[in-house]
Amino acid sequence: MKRKKILLACLIAIGLITGGILYASDHIDSPTVTGQSTDITDLYVFQGANTSNLVFVANTQGLLSPTATGAAKFDPNTLIQFSIDNNGDNVEDLVLQCIYDSVNNKMNIYGPIKPSATGTQSKIEGPLVASVAVTPYGAASPITATQNGIMVFAGPRDDPFFFDLDQYHKIIAGTATSFNNPGTDAFAGTNVLSVVVEVPKAALGGTGKLNVWLTTRKKV
Amino acid sequence: MKKNKLMLFSALLIGGSLAIGSCKKDNNPSAPVVYYQQQDQVGRPAINTVFNAAADKQTFNETAPSAMAALFQGKFQAKLLALNPAYTTNALGLNDTVFTTVLANDVLNVSTTGTTTFFDGTNVLTGRTLSDDVIDVELTLIFGGPTALKGTPTNSGLISDHVNANDKAFLTVFPYEAAPW
Numbered sequence: 081m082k083r084k085k086i087l088l089a090c091l092i093a094i095g096l097i098t099g100g101i102l103y104a105s106d107h108i109d110s111p112t113v114t115g116q117s118t119d120i121t122d123l124y125v126f127q128g129a130n131t132s133n134l135v136f137v138a139n140t141q142g143l144l145s146p147t148a149t150g151a152a153k154f155d156p157n158t159l160i161q162f163s164i165d166n167n168g169d170n171v172e173d174l175v176l177q178c179i180y181d182s183v184n185n186k187m188n189i190y191g192p193i194k195p196s197a198t199g200t201q202s203k204i205e206g207p208l209v210a211s212v213a214v215t216p217y218g219a220a221s222p223i224t225a226t227q228n229g230i231m232v233f234a235g236p237r238d239d240p241f242f243f244d245l246d247q248y249h250k251i252i253a254g255t256a257t258s259f260n261n262p263g264t265d266a267f268a269g270t271n272v273l274s275v276v277v278e279v280p281k282a283a284l285g286g287t288g289k290l291n292v293w294l295t296t297r298k299k300v
Numbered sequence: 301m302k303k304n305k306l307m308l309f310s311a312l313l314i315g316g317s318l319a320i321g322s323c324k325k326d327n328n329p330s331a332p333v334v335y336y337q338q339q340d341q342v343g344r345p346a347i348n349t350v351f352n353a354a355a356d357k358q359t360f361n362e363t364a365p366s367a368m369a370a371l372f373q374g375k376f377q378a379k380l381l382a383l384n385p386a387y388t389t390n391a392l393g394l395n396d397t398v399f400t401t402v403l404a405n406d407v408l409n410v411s412t413t414g415t416t417t418f419f420d421g422t423n424v425l426t427g428r429t430l431s432d433d434v435i436d437v438e439l440t441l442i443f444g445g446p447t448a449l450k451g452t453p454t455n456s457g458l459i460s461d462h463v464n465a466n467d468k469a470f471l472t473v474f475p476y477e478a479a480p481w
Binding site: 104105106109110111112113116118119120122123124125126127128129134135137144146149158159161163165169170171198199200201202203204217222224231233236237238240241242243244247248251257258259260261262263264265267268269270271274276278281284286288289290291292293294295296297298299300 | 334414427433467
Protein backbone atom coordinates (compact mmCIF):
# COMPACT_ATOMS: atom_id res chain seq x y z
CA MET A 81 0.00 0.00 0.00
CA LYS A 82 2.68 2.43 1.02
CA ARG A 83 4.73 1.50 -2.01
CA LYS A 84 1.77 2.16 -4.27
CA LYS A 85 1.34 5.59 -2.74
CA ILE A 86 4.98 6.43 -3.28
CA LEU A 87 4.78 5.23 -6.85
CA LEU A 88 1.68 7.34 -7.40
CA ALA A 89 3.40 10.36 -5.92
CA CYS A 90 6.35 9.81 -8.24
CA LEU A 91 4.08 9.50 -11.26
CA ILE A 92 2.28 12.69 -10.34
CA ALA A 93 5.59 14.47 -9.86
CA ILE A 94 6.81 13.27 -13.25
CA GLY A 95 3.53 14.38 -14.81
CA LEU A 96 3.87 17.83 -13.28
CA ILE A 97 7.46 18.20 -14.34
CA THR A 98 6.98 17.13 -17.96
CA GLY A 99 3.71 19.04 -18.10
CA GLY A 100 5.49 22.15 -16.93
CA ILE A 101 8.74 22.05 -18.79
CA LEU A 102 8.56 20.41 -22.15
CA TYR A 103 5.23 20.85 -23.90
CA ALA A 104 5.38 22.84 -27.10
CA SER A 105 3.36 23.08 -30.33
CA ASP A 106 1.03 20.31 -29.34
CA HIS A 107 3.83 18.06 -28.12
CA ILE A 108 2.95 16.38 -24.80
CA ASP A 109 0.36 19.04 -24.11
CA SER A 110 -1.43 17.06 -21.41
CA PRO A 111 -0.33 14.25 -19.06
CA THR A 112 -3.06 11.99 -20.48
CA VAL A 113 -1.46 11.86 -23.93
CA THR A 114 2.19 12.34 -22.98
CA GLY A 115 4.27 9.35 -24.06
CA GLN A 116 1.21 7.80 -25.73
CA SER A 117 0.62 6.89 -29.37
CA THR A 118 -2.21 9.44 -29.31
CA ASP A 119 0.10 12.40 -28.62
CA ILE A 120 -0.12 14.80 -31.56
CA THR A 121 2.80 17.14 -32.17
CA ASP A 122 1.61 19.15 -35.19
CA LEU A 123 -0.85 19.51 -38.05
CA TYR A 124 0.18 20.95 -41.43
CA VAL A 125 -2.11 21.49 -44.43
CA PHE A 126 -0.67 23.00 -47.62
CA GLN A 127 -0.89 23.00 -51.40
CA GLY A 128 1.08 20.15 -53.01
CA ALA A 129 3.84 20.29 -55.61
CA ASN A 130 0.91 19.47 -57.89
CA THR A 131 -1.18 22.55 -57.12
CA SER A 132 -4.43 20.63 -57.76
CA ASN A 133 -3.73 18.74 -54.54
CA LEU A 134 -3.77 19.52 -50.84
CA VAL A 135 -1.30 17.85 -48.46
CA PHE A 136 -2.31 16.77 -44.96
CA VAL A 137 0.46 16.06 -42.43
CA ALA A 138 -0.20 14.46 -39.04
CA ASN A 139 2.82 14.28 -36.75
CA THR A 140 2.69 12.26 -33.55
CA GLN A 141 4.90 10.84 -30.78
CA GLY A 142 7.42 13.69 -30.85
CA LEU A 143 10.76 14.39 -29.24
CA LEU A 144 12.14 11.04 -30.44
CA SER A 145 15.91 10.95 -30.21
CA PRO A 146 17.66 9.13 -33.09
CA THR A 147 18.38 6.20 -30.75
CA ALA A 148 14.69 5.94 -29.77
CA THR A 149 13.29 6.34 -33.29
CA GLY A 150 13.92 2.80 -34.56
CA ALA A 151 11.73 1.32 -31.83
CA ALA A 152 8.88 3.85 -32.19
CA LYS A 153 5.73 2.33 -33.64
CA PHE A 154 2.31 3.38 -34.81
CA ASP A 155 -0.53 1.93 -32.72
CA PRO A 156 -3.32 -0.16 -34.30
CA ASN A 157 -5.68 1.09 -31.57
CA THR A 158 -5.13 4.78 -32.36
CA LEU A 159 -7.11 6.32 -35.19
CA ILE A 160 -5.46 9.39 -36.72
CA GLN A 161 -8.21 11.52 -38.22
CA PHE A 162 -8.23 14.75 -40.23
CA SER A 163 -11.63 16.45 -39.92
CA ILE A 164 -12.60 18.77 -42.76
CA ASP A 165 -15.33 21.41 -42.55
CA ASN A 166 -16.15 22.81 -45.99
CA ASN A 167 -19.08 25.12 -45.13
CA GLY A 168 -17.74 27.24 -42.27
CA ASP A 169 -19.58 25.83 -39.24
CA ASN A 170 -16.59 24.06 -37.62
CA VAL A 171 -18.40 20.73 -37.92
CA GLU A 172 -16.75 18.07 -40.07
CA ASP A 173 -18.33 17.41 -43.46
CA LEU A 174 -15.58 14.98 -44.43
CA VAL A 175 -13.07 12.84 -42.60
CA LEU A 176 -9.75 11.48 -43.80
CA GLN A 177 -8.76 8.56 -41.59
CA CYS A 178 -5.44 6.79 -41.05
CA ILE A 179 -5.28 3.52 -39.13
CA TYR A 180 -2.25 1.30 -38.64
CA ASP A 181 -2.43 -2.38 -39.58
CA SER A 182 0.15 -3.97 -37.28
CA VAL A 183 -0.15 -7.42 -38.90
CA ASN A 184 1.00 -6.18 -42.29
CA ASN A 185 2.90 -3.13 -41.01
CA LYS A 186 0.88 -0.84 -43.26
CA MET A 187 -0.89 2.48 -42.82
CA ASN A 188 -4.42 2.28 -44.25
CA ILE A 189 -6.30 5.36 -45.46
CA TYR A 190 -10.09 5.85 -45.57
CA GLY A 191 -11.86 8.88 -47.04
CA PRO A 192 -12.17 11.74 -47.60
CA ILE A 193 -15.75 10.73 -46.96
CA LYS A 194 -18.82 12.07 -45.15
CA PRO A 195 -18.82 10.46 -41.68
CA SER A 196 -21.88 8.58 -40.43
CA ALA A 197 -21.73 10.72 -37.27
CA THR A 198 -19.84 13.91 -36.35
CA GLY A 199 -18.15 14.72 -33.06
CA THR A 200 -15.72 13.12 -30.67
CA GLN A 201 -16.45 9.47 -31.44
CA SER A 202 -15.68 7.84 -34.80
CA LYS A 203 -15.68 4.57 -36.64
CA ILE A 204 -13.81 3.66 -39.80
CA GLU A 205 -15.80 5.10 -42.70
CA GLY A 206 -16.20 3.69 -46.19
CA PRO A 207 -13.88 1.45 -48.19
CA LEU A 208 -10.10 1.35 -47.97
CA VAL A 209 -8.77 3.90 -50.48
CA ALA A 210 -4.99 3.65 -50.10
CA SER A 211 -2.41 1.68 -48.17
CA VAL A 212 1.34 2.08 -47.73
CA ALA A 213 4.07 0.05 -46.04
CA VAL A 214 5.50 1.94 -43.07
CA THR A 215 8.95 3.25 -43.97
CA PRO A 216 11.47 1.74 -41.54
CA TYR A 217 13.92 3.96 -39.67
CA GLY A 218 17.16 4.18 -41.59
CA ALA A 219 15.56 3.53 -45.01
CA ALA A 220 17.50 5.09 -47.88
CA SER A 221 14.33 6.68 -49.28
CA PRO A 222 10.72 7.03 -48.13
CA ILE A 223 8.21 4.38 -49.22
CA THR A 224 5.20 6.04 -50.83
CA ALA A 225 2.07 4.69 -52.51
CA THR A 226 -0.57 6.21 -54.80
CA GLN A 227 -4.01 4.65 -55.05
CA ASN A 228 -7.31 6.20 -56.15
CA GLY A 229 -5.53 9.51 -56.73
CA ILE A 230 -4.32 9.65 -53.12
CA MET A 231 -0.64 9.67 -52.22
CA VAL A 232 0.44 8.39 -48.83
CA PHE A 233 3.53 8.06 -46.63
CA ALA A 234 3.91 6.80 -43.05
CA GLY A 235 7.03 6.55 -40.94
CA PRO A 236 9.63 8.50 -38.96
CA ARG A 237 10.69 11.97 -40.18
CA ASP A 238 12.59 14.90 -38.75
CA ASP A 239 10.24 17.03 -36.60
CA PRO A 240 9.63 20.07 -38.84
CA PHE A 241 8.62 22.22 -35.85
CA PHE A 242 11.12 24.80 -34.57
CA PHE A 243 10.92 26.97 -31.45
CA ASP A 244 13.17 28.25 -28.66
CA LEU A 245 10.99 26.57 -26.10
CA ASP A 246 13.43 26.83 -23.21
CA GLN A 247 13.68 30.60 -23.46
CA TYR A 248 9.89 30.86 -23.74
CA HIS A 249 9.59 28.96 -20.47
CA LYS A 250 12.09 31.29 -18.82
CA ILE A 251 10.04 34.28 -19.94
CA ILE A 252 6.79 32.75 -18.69
CA ALA A 253 8.48 31.83 -15.40
CA GLY A 254 9.76 35.40 -15.02
CA THR A 255 13.46 34.50 -15.09
CA ALA A 256 14.00 36.19 -18.49
CA THR A 257 12.43 39.24 -20.10
CA SER A 258 13.08 38.60 -23.79
CA PHE A 259 14.16 36.03 -26.36
CA ASN A 260 17.80 35.55 -27.31
CA ASN A 261 19.15 36.38 -30.76
CA PRO A 262 19.91 33.92 -32.19
CA GLY A 263 17.58 31.57 -30.36
CA THR A 264 18.06 27.85 -29.78
CA ASP A 265 15.74 25.37 -31.49
CA ALA A 266 14.59 22.95 -28.77
CA PHE A 267 13.41 20.50 -31.46
CA ALA A 268 16.67 20.29 -33.38
CA GLY A 269 17.79 16.71 -33.87
CA THR A 270 14.46 15.12 -32.87
CA ASN A 271 12.05 12.98 -34.88
CA VAL A 272 8.32 12.31 -35.06
CA LEU A 273 6.14 9.53 -36.45
CA SER A 274 4.49 11.10 -39.46
CA VAL A 275 1.59 10.36 -41.79
CA VAL A 276 1.44 12.42 -45.00
CA VAL A 277 -1.61 12.18 -47.27
CA GLU A 278 -1.95 14.13 -50.52
CA VAL A 279 -5.50 14.45 -51.81
CA PRO A 280 -7.03 16.08 -54.94
CA LYS A 281 -8.66 19.38 -53.92
CA ALA A 282 -11.65 18.31 -56.01
CA ALA A 283 -12.40 15.61 -53.42
CA LEU A 284 -12.71 18.15 -50.58
CA GLY A 285 -15.74 20.20 -51.61
CA GLY A 286 -16.42 23.73 -50.42
CA THR A 287 -16.00 27.03 -52.17
CA GLY A 288 -12.35 27.78 -51.55
CA LYS A 289 -12.12 27.77 -47.77
CA LEU A 290 -11.81 24.78 -45.46
CA ASN A 291 -11.42 24.42 -41.72
CA VAL A 292 -9.25 21.44 -40.80
CA TRP A 293 -8.30 19.88 -37.49
CA LEU A 294 -6.45 16.77 -36.48
CA THR A 295 -7.48 14.38 -33.74
CA THR A 296 -6.18 11.10 -32.43
CA ARG A 297 -8.82 8.71 -31.20
CA LYS A 298 -8.35 5.70 -28.97
CA LYS A 299 -10.22 2.45 -29.56
CA VAL A 300 -13.02 2.03 -26.98
CA MET B 301 -24.14 -16.07 -4.12
CA LYS B 302 -23.56 -19.42 -5.78
CA LYS B 303 -27.01 -19.38 -7.27
CA ASN B 304 -26.37 -15.94 -8.67
CA LYS B 305 -23.21 -17.10 -10.30
CA LEU B 306 -25.00 -20.06 -11.84
CA MET B 307 -27.71 -17.83 -13.16
CA LEU B 308 -25.17 -15.46 -14.63
CA PHE B 309 -23.39 -18.38 -16.24
CA SER B 310 -26.54 -19.75 -17.84
CA ALA B 311 -27.53 -16.25 -18.94
CA LEU B 312 -24.16 -15.91 -20.64
CA LEU B 313 -24.65 -19.30 -22.29
CA ILE B 314 -28.07 -18.34 -23.56
CA GLY B 315 -26.77 -15.00 -24.73
CA GLY B 316 -23.88 -16.71 -26.48
CA SER B 317 -26.04 -19.25 -28.25
CA LEU B 318 -28.54 -16.56 -29.22
CA ALA B 319 -25.72 -14.52 -30.70
CA ILE B 320 -24.51 -17.52 -32.65
CA GLY B 321 -28.04 -18.31 -33.73
CA SER B 322 -28.66 -14.79 -34.98
CA CYS B 323 -25.43 -14.90 -36.96
CA LYS B 324 -26.55 -18.03 -38.69
CA LYS B 325 -29.98 -16.64 -39.36
CA ASP B 326 -28.64 -13.46 -40.97
CA ASN B 327 -26.11 -15.44 -42.94
CA ASN B 328 -24.08 -12.25 -42.67
CA PRO B 329 -21.66 -12.52 -39.79
CA SER B 330 -20.24 -9.02 -39.46
CA ALA B 331 -17.68 -7.97 -36.89
CA PRO B 332 -18.96 -5.61 -34.18
CA VAL B 333 -18.44 -1.94 -35.01
CA VAL B 334 -15.30 -0.54 -33.39
CA TYR B 335 -15.46 3.02 -32.11
CA TYR B 336 -12.62 5.44 -31.44
CA GLN B 337 -12.84 8.25 -28.86
CA GLN B 338 -11.10 11.60 -29.30
CA GLN B 339 -8.03 12.00 -27.06
CA ASP B 340 -5.84 14.69 -28.59
CA GLN B 341 -6.76 17.57 -30.90
CA VAL B 342 -4.99 20.34 -32.76
CA GLY B 343 -5.99 22.96 -35.31
CA ARG B 344 -3.62 25.93 -35.03
CA PRO B 345 -0.23 25.30 -33.44
CA ALA B 346 0.37 25.76 -29.72
CA ILE B 347 -3.11 26.99 -28.80
CA ASN B 348 -3.75 24.42 -26.07
CA THR B 349 -0.20 24.85 -24.82
CA VAL B 350 -0.28 28.64 -24.57
CA PHE B 351 -3.87 29.44 -23.65
CA ASN B 352 -5.17 26.64 -21.45
CA ALA B 353 -4.44 26.12 -17.78
CA ALA B 354 -3.16 22.67 -16.83
CA ALA B 355 -6.56 21.64 -15.51
CA ASP B 356 -8.24 22.43 -18.85
CA LYS B 357 -5.74 20.95 -21.28
CA GLN B 358 -7.18 17.44 -21.53
CA THR B 359 -10.78 18.69 -21.61
CA PHE B 360 -9.82 20.93 -24.51
CA ASN B 361 -8.20 17.96 -26.27
CA GLU B 362 -11.41 15.96 -25.96
CA THR B 363 -13.76 18.72 -27.17
CA ALA B 364 -15.14 19.13 -30.69
CA PRO B 365 -14.07 22.50 -32.17
CA SER B 366 -17.68 23.61 -32.64
CA ALA B 367 -18.11 23.41 -28.85
CA MET B 368 -14.81 25.05 -27.90
CA ALA B 369 -15.58 28.76 -28.04
CA ALA B 370 -18.48 28.45 -25.58
CA LEU B 371 -16.27 26.60 -23.10
CA PHE B 372 -12.93 28.35 -23.49
CA GLN B 373 -13.17 31.83 -25.05
CA GLY B 374 -13.46 33.61 -21.69
CA LYS B 375 -10.50 31.73 -20.28
CA PHE B 376 -8.43 32.48 -23.40
CA GLN B 377 -9.24 36.17 -23.05
CA ALA B 378 -8.11 36.20 -19.41
CA LYS B 379 -4.91 34.37 -20.38
CA LEU B 380 -4.19 36.80 -23.23
CA LEU B 381 -4.51 39.75 -20.86
CA ALA B 382 -2.32 37.99 -18.30
CA LEU B 383 0.40 37.43 -20.93
CA ASN B 384 0.10 40.97 -22.27
CA PRO B 385 -1.73 43.28 -19.83
CA ALA B 386 -1.35 46.21 -22.26
CA TYR B 387 -3.11 44.37 -25.12
CA THR B 388 -5.41 46.64 -27.13
CA THR B 389 -5.55 45.18 -30.63
CA ASN B 390 -3.05 43.27 -32.73
CA ALA B 391 -1.61 43.48 -36.24
CA LEU B 392 -4.82 41.96 -37.60
CA GLY B 393 -6.83 44.72 -35.89
CA LEU B 394 -8.55 42.24 -33.58
CA ASN B 395 -9.45 43.29 -30.06
CA ASP B 396 -9.07 40.83 -27.19
CA THR B 397 -12.61 39.44 -27.48
CA VAL B 398 -12.52 38.89 -31.24
CA PHE B 399 -8.96 37.52 -31.25
CA THR B 400 -9.64 34.97 -28.51
CA THR B 401 -12.93 33.96 -30.15
CA VAL B 402 -11.00 33.15 -33.33
CA LEU B 403 -8.40 31.19 -31.36
CA ALA B 404 -10.90 29.31 -29.20
CA ASN B 405 -12.37 27.72 -32.33
CA ASP B 406 -9.23 25.64 -32.77
CA VAL B 407 -9.31 24.83 -36.48
CA LEU B 408 -6.74 25.51 -39.19
CA ASN B 409 -8.17 27.73 -41.94
CA VAL B 410 -7.07 26.43 -45.33
CA SER B 411 -7.48 27.92 -48.82
CA THR B 412 -8.09 25.56 -51.72
CA THR B 413 -7.64 28.30 -54.31
CA GLY B 414 -4.14 29.65 -53.81
CA THR B 415 -1.19 30.16 -51.50
CA THR B 416 -1.34 28.15 -48.31
CA THR B 417 0.49 29.77 -45.40
CA PHE B 418 0.01 30.63 -41.74
CA PHE B 419 1.25 34.13 -42.62
CA ASP B 420 3.65 35.19 -45.37
CA GLY B 421 3.41 38.98 -45.15
CA THR B 422 0.40 39.02 -47.49
CA ASN B 423 -1.77 35.97 -46.94
CA VAL B 424 -3.08 35.35 -43.43
CA LEU B 425 -4.28 31.98 -42.09
CA THR B 426 -4.69 30.17 -45.40
CA GLY B 427 -3.00 26.95 -44.27
CA ARG B 428 0.26 25.93 -42.68
CA THR B 429 3.36 24.91 -44.60
CA LEU B 430 6.30 23.10 -43.04
CA SER B 431 8.54 26.17 -43.19
CA ASP B 432 6.07 28.69 -41.72
CA ASP B 433 7.47 30.40 -38.63
CA VAL B 434 4.19 29.98 -36.77
CA ILE B 435 5.63 30.80 -33.36
CA ASP B 436 6.79 34.26 -34.48
CA VAL B 437 3.36 34.90 -36.01
CA GLU B 438 1.62 33.99 -32.78
CA LEU B 439 4.07 35.91 -30.60
CA THR B 440 3.61 38.95 -32.84
CA LEU B 441 -0.19 38.73 -32.58
CA ILE B 442 -0.10 38.26 -28.80
CA PHE B 443 2.63 40.72 -27.84
CA GLY B 444 3.30 43.03 -30.81
CA GLY B 445 0.36 45.42 -30.68
CA PRO B 446 -1.51 47.02 -33.61
CA THR B 447 1.55 48.35 -35.47
CA ALA B 448 3.79 45.30 -35.04
CA LEU B 449 4.21 44.83 -38.79
CA LYS B 450 4.83 48.51 -39.46
CA GLY B 451 8.13 48.62 -37.63
CA THR B 452 6.81 49.80 -34.29
CA PRO B 453 5.96 46.72 -32.24
CA THR B 454 5.22 46.74 -28.55
CA ASN B 455 7.23 44.26 -26.45
CA SER B 456 9.88 44.05 -29.17
CA GLY B 457 11.88 41.44 -27.26
CA LEU B 458 8.90 39.07 -27.24
CA ILE B 459 7.70 38.99 -30.86
CA SER B 460 10.31 36.59 -32.23
CA ASP B 461 12.16 33.66 -30.73
CA HIS B 462 14.85 34.17 -33.41
CA VAL B 463 14.62 30.55 -34.53
CA ASN B 464 13.51 31.19 -38.07
CA ALA B 465 13.78 27.86 -39.82
CA ASN B 466 13.91 24.12 -39.33
CA ASP B 467 17.20 22.33 -38.63
CA LYS B 468 16.89 20.30 -41.87
CA ALA B 469 15.89 21.35 -45.38
CA PHE B 470 12.49 20.17 -46.58
CA LEU B 471 11.92 18.22 -49.81
CA THR B 472 10.25 19.80 -52.82
CA VAL B 473 8.43 16.54 -53.53
CA PHE B 474 6.21 14.17 -51.58
CA PRO B 475 6.41 13.46 -48.61
CA TYR B 476 8.00 16.96 -48.23
CA GLU B 477 9.32 16.42 -44.68
CA ALA B 478 13.03 15.80 -44.15
CA ALA B 479 14.44 12.35 -43.42
CA PRO B 480 14.78 11.55 -39.73
CA TRP B 481 17.92 12.23 -37.71
